[in-house]
Amino acid sequence: xxxxxxxxxxxxxxxxxxxxxxxxxxxxxxxxxxxxxxxxxxxxxxxxxxxxxxxxxxxxxxxxxxxxxxxxxxxxxxxxxxxxxxxxxxxxxxxxxxxxxxxxxxxxxxxxxxxxxxxxxxxxxxxxxxxxxxxxxxxxxxxxxxxxxxxxxxxxxxxxxxxxxxxxxxxxxxxxxxxxxxxxxxxxxxxxxxxxxxxxxxxxxxxxxxxxxxxxxxxxxxxxxxxxxxxxxxxxxxxxxxxxxxxxxxxxxxxxxxxxxxxxxxxxxxxxxxxxxxxxxxxxxxxxxxxxxxxxxxxxxxxxxxxxxxxxxxxxxxxxxxxxxxxxxxxxxxxxxxxxxxxxxxxxxxxxx
Numbered sequence: 001x002x003x004x005x006x007x008x009x010x011x012x013x014x015x016x017x018x019x020x021x022x023x024x025x026x027x028x029x030x031x032x033x034x035x036x037x038x039x040x041x042x043x044x045x046x047x048x049x050x051x052x053x054x055x056x057x058x059x060x061x062x063x064x065x066x067x068x069x070x071x072x073x074x075x076x077x078x079x080x081x082x083x084x085x086x087x088x089x090x091x092x093x094x095x096x097x098x099x100x101x102x103x104x105x106x107x108x109x110x111x112x113x114x115x116x117x118x119x120x121x122x123x124x125x126x127x128x129x130x131x132x133x134x135x136x137x138x139x140x141x142x143x144x145x146x147x148x149x150x151x152x153x154x155x156x157x158x159x160x161x162x163x164x165x166x167x168x169x170x171x172x173x174x175x176x177x178x179x180x181x182x183x184x185x186x187x188x189x190x191x192x193x194x195x196x197x198x199x200x201x202x203x204x205x206x207x208x209x210x211x212x213x214x215x216x217x218x219x220x221x222x223x224x225x226x227x228x229x230x231x232x233x234x235x236x237x238x239x240x241x242x243x244x245x246x247x248x249x250x251x252x253x254x255x256x257x258x259x260x261x262x263x264x265x266x267x268x269x270x271x272x273x274x275x276x277x278x279x280x281x282x283x284x285x286x287x288x289x290x291x292x293x294x295x296x297x298x299x300x301x302x303x304x305x306x307x308x309x310x311x312x313x314x315x316x317x318x319x320x321x322x323x324x325x326x327x328x329x330x331x332x333x334x335x336x337x338x339x340x341x342x343x344x345x346x347x348x349x350x351x352x353x
Contacts, residue, residue, distance in 0.1 A: 004034050004070055008041075011064040015057065023061060030079075037072030039065050048080040087167025091186055091206060092199040095233075102208045102238045106215040107141065109353060112234060112243040112269065116256025118149070118225040121277040122246040124323050125313070126222040127155040127178075131330035132337070132344035134177035138217040138353055141172070141179040143207055145234065146224040147200055148193050150184030157326020158185055162211075170211045176331055181211050197229040204233055218353045226256075227263035235267035241352060242272040244310065249276055249297035257298070261305070272352060273308035274298050275343075281315040311343045 009032075013024040023029055023043065030042040043058055045051035058076050065074035103110070113129070115122040123146065130142045144152035153159075156175040162185055163171040172181040183193060183203060195203070213219065221240075224230050234240060243264045247257035257274070264271050276298030281290045292315065302309040316336050322329040330340040347353045 004039075004068065005032055007068045008032065008034075008039060008065050008071070011068055012061055015060055015064060017057070023057075034071075037070060039068075039071050039074040040076075041065070042077050042079055045078060045080045051078050051080045054078055087164070089164035089167050089170065089186075091183060091203050092193075092195055093202040094198045095201045095205040098205075098209070102205060102234075104208050104211065104213045104216075104219065107213055107219045108216065109218045109241045110221060110234075110238055111218050111272075111347075111352065112221045112223055112231075112240050112264075113246065114223040114231065114243050114260050114264070115225050115246045116227075116258065116260040117253055120225075120246050120248045120253055121313075122225065123151045123155065123222050124319060125244075125246050125275055125277060126220055127152060127323065128319070128328045128330040128336075128340045129343060130178045130220050131176050131328045132340035133218060133220075133347070133353060135330065135341065136344045136348060138344075138348070139215060140177070141181070141213050141216045141219040143211075143219060143221045144180070144182030144184060145204060145207070145221050145230050147183050147195070147203055147230065148224060150182045150193075151323075152180055152182045152222060153184040154189070154326060155323045155328060156180050158182075161185055168210060170206070172211050172213065175326070176328060179213060179216065181207050181213075183207070200229050201233050204230055208238065227259055231263060232267065235264070235269045240269050242270040244272050244275060246275045246277050247298050247301075248278045249291070249294040249299075251294065251297065253293070254297050254301055257301070261307075271307055272347075272350075273310035274302045275310050276312045278315045279312040284317075310346060311339060313339055 009024055012029060013022050016022050028044050030044050032041040043061060045054055058078050062074045062076045065071060113122055113126045130140045133140045142152060144150045158173050158175055158180060160173055162173055172179050173185060221234060245257055245260050247253045261271055278293050281292050299309050319329040319336055329336045
């Protein structure tokens with residue numbers, strides 16, 4: 001039987017393939033059996049598409065095997081090589097042990113944008129500052145670390161999903177010149193992230209260290225509101241150059257902004273300055289200014305604490321429309337875009353970026 005099998009293999013080796021080699025040298029023969037004079041074997045094609053064109057070769061292989069001495073019948077079956085499913089990227093879970101700080105390769109500066117409470121426009125400031133820095137000639141990344149309430153995919157008009165060719169490396173998306181990574185791009189827009197602290201930390205580690213950020217002058221981290229796990233892990237485990245705190249002028253917002261400032265002080269992260277958002281509303285009909293959220297509260301706080309007031313930004317309808325439509329206002333030639341350009345220039349001239 002062994003001699004018969006060897007003779008069959010020799011016969012099959014004489015069948016040359018169009019792209020070189022033969023059935024034996026290309027290791028395409030499977031399950032070769034000889035029972036009495038009956039021969040059976042399988043020809044495994046590299047893919048289902050190639051198998052569609054191999055019927056003449058299958059017939060030729062049967063004929064070649066049937067010519068071997070002692071063989072009374074030969075039967076060959078075509079099949080295709082089974083392909084392993086692509087590896088799946090799993091987000092979240094406990095952070096993995098690692099040596100050294102969580103500093104992404106190729107990123108020169110990490111800049112955190114925080115707030116004491118939600119709803120003060122921190123993510124709007126983050127997205128527009130990122131675009132303004134790109135327009136100033138900088139290579140910019142934006143990490144949406146607000147894992148429970150990610151908004152950057154909507155603000156940048158991103159509808160695709162980051163790729164992961166090996167189940168580990170994450171290829172981020174890009175819009176308006178900014179490299180963007182957000183858990184919101186990994187899930188349906190209305191899907192809630194119901195995770196405890198350790199899973200948040202695991203996701204933060206992944207988005208910092210597994211993302212192919214490339215060479216960046218600055219990575220802006222849009223933090224969640226408050227003073228929780230993400231702030232703690234980022235500032236303790238990464239070399240954050242500094243933080244900017246966003247607040248509205250009202251007393252309730254300032255109460256929480258002070259807590260954010262205290263948290264960064266506790267974590268020994270320099271606060272580069274404050275931004276007063278929604279500082280004033282100018283009526284488009286009569287031109288009158290209305291201080292809906294109070295007047296100058298953040299400016300007064302900055303002066304009292306000796307912290308720079310980096311910008312005072314008004315309530316602006318076009319800014320809201322731009323964020324909802326995925327085209328940040330900083331991409332335009334408007335007065336608001338100029339305000340963000342001035343903010344970006346201030347950070348560049350100050351050596352932050």
